[in-house]
Ligand SMILES: Cc1cc2nc3c(=O)[nH]c(=O)nc-3n(C[C@H](O)[C@H](O)[C@H](O)COP(=O)(O)OP(=O)(O)OC[C@H]3O[C@@H](n4cnc5c(N)ncnc54)[C@H](O)[C@@H]3O)c2cc1C
């Protein structure tokens with residue numbers, strides 16, 4: 001009767017569904033995508049076949065978005081719309097569950113810079129998703145910029161779909177960062193390091209330049225990107241004077257780490273710390289009956305996500321009365337993975353100097369077209385303090401993306417202490433049409 | 444399958460997203476912003492940013508990166524905030 005509900009079918013959600021099913025409980029696995037896999041295992045939707053198989057006890061609801069979550073007696077009610085993205089013509093359904101696993105993943109963090117709103121500026125994840133999922137290259141000649149190891153697989157995928165990669169620009173100085181911590185957590189991620197070394201050698205063979213302490217500080221063009229300005233960065237990420245260079249490209253992809261997709265966890269009132277969902281060793285959140293796994297709880301790659309998912313699935317099944325064997329291997333992997341994640345985080349920090357790349361007229365909130373100057377004006381001259389007031393005065397974060405893209409930047413630029421609490425509160429977690437809302441029987 | 448893009452008929456494959464079809468045809472933008480009428484296309488690619496909004500079969504505000512095309516879809520540019528007609 002009652003079953004485990006898992007939201008998100010990436011590495012974490014699939015592992016959770018499998019573990020709960022293997023423990024003998026029924027599972028409903030919900031994902032907005034047409035295929036299983038999430039980001040890391042993204043499948044080409046043009047291919048006719050599904051690559052993954054799940055145990056028979058798992059029902060996979062594809063093309064289904066969880067747009068709201070509410071507490072009910074004995075658990076949570078999950079509101080779902082199934083059908084073509086953004087409707088109309090989707091069907092609605094609400095499911096109550098005493099054991100909910102949230103595995104909604106993360107999205108790229110982009111930093112604002114002049115021209116980042118021009119078509120032809122993409123997130124690194126967009127380039128990756130379009131290459132893997134659609135076989136599309138985002139440009140003929142593409143530059144990658146940002147920080148973190150994720151830039152390497154994206155460069156690889158761009159080469160695979162026939163793009164010329166003009167360079168990979170790493171804003172940080174990870175080599176000194178890594179060497180500075182001998183025997184530290186990075187040695188816990190040997191498998192991942194091997195994967196990264198593989199990408200690096202492909203880039204070297206294809207003569208793709210890799211530059212450290214360098215980034216894109218401006219994109220130029222009238223209606224699309226025609227060129228970018230790159231510059232060398234100091235350790236604090238301010239620009240080294242005289243280092244600006246113009247590079248002709250038709251696309252630039254930026255990624256400065258990831259931001260967790262928090263709204264369902266926030267709707268469930270799960271406690272957060274440092275912008276991520278807090279969990280215990282069993283992946284239980286602060287809210288009884290709600291578990292979280294994967295990049296919602298910290299950024300550590302697909303392997304860690306899957307290990308956490310397995311633990312969460314077993315915990316959720318146990319809550320429903322099953323007796324799964326303790327997931328010993330997954331627990332060990334998760335511990336090791338978290339050490340690796342912490343080391344990566346330390347090796348690729350985002351430094352405050354990015355704020356000096358902005359100009360008064362640089363958009364910070366892309367949706368509502370709010371500039372840096374307007375934000376500064378509101379924060380300083382009008383002494384608007386607190387996230388809610390700032391949003392109402394400037395409209396930053398009130399557009400369709402609900403501050404997902406700009407929230408962290410707005411918070412840092414204006415000194416709001418808790419970006420996640422201010423910008424991740426989205427009672428409607430995904431867009432739903434008024435007509436659909438009117439049909440909803442339970443709200 | 445056949446779809447129309449701003450009135451022009453083109454072929455699309457099962458499993459392509461609207462964004463996949465548009466980018467595949469060399470387009471980079473298919474929406475203008477509400478405030479200053481600036482062009483936008485794909486930014487995040489995974490349904491987060493809402494930059495890629497497009498009108499599909501007369502319905503505005505469809506994320507092109509999330510919507511899979513269907514035979515006969517009528518896809519057109521979205522200008523600012525389009526109200527349901
Ligand atoms: C665009 C992108 C591409 C990436 N590609 C790679 C890569 O190639 N290599 C690599 O090492 N790392 C990649 N990453 C990093 C990636 O985040 C992790 O390695 C891994 O996929 C995280 O697993 P996860 O299970 O936590 O979440 P994800 O894999 O992100 O899965 C989360 C799933 O939840 C679903 N979801 C979220 N909210 C809802 C909702 N409200 N309703 C229904 N479904 C919902 C999403 O559709 C998604 O399928 C990528 C990240 C991004 C953002």
Ligand code: FES
Nearest residue numbers: 486488492493508
């Ligand atoms: S490109 Fe961001 S929502 Fe489609």
